[in-house]
Amino acid sequence: MSRMGALLLALLSGLIGAALLHIVIVLSVPSFTGQDAYTRAAAEGDFNQFSTLSGERDAAGLMSVDPFIRTAVCHFDLAERAVRLLAPSNHDFWSVSVFDRAANEVFSMNDRTSVGGMLDLVVASSEQVARIRKAANSELASSIIVDMKGGQGYVVLRAMVPQQSFEDEALDFLDSASCLPLSVN
Incomplete structure (x- = not known):
């Protein structure tokens, strides 16, 4: 050479x-x-509680940037218990996305792909999923069960606001949503 x-x-x-x-x-x-998406979602509030984002950047650096979408986030830890996400079917369009701690999307759906337009989703570890299926709980019969690798993650719930008159409805929908630990025997 x-x-x-x-x-x-x-x-x-x-x-x-x-x-x-x-x-x-x-x-x-x-x-x-320390400014990854999970850390910023965790700064919004306590574990297992939806926090609605505003149109202005908050202390965590998060904001709802789309003028036609209202957004809420909830972070969770599956170490002890699975998480059940519930919201009524009283809004025209909503979508939900589940992310792991590294911000990889694990699951997503919207009102059109849900059962009856209602958000009823259980996020659990593989071991917790096995216990849920073994228990055959009738309360969870229509729940969509998501098997998530890794113990921590966050959920982003969005509601559409096509006109200003839908604002209250969207915010009521997000406020009525729950992100609660699920007891699995």
């Missing part, structure tokens, strides 16, 4: 290495700063 070829190979190797290092640093910044 000539000196020019060796120089080009060294230069190319350096550029590829620098690009990879840059990507790793950019992707790891949220975990070092």
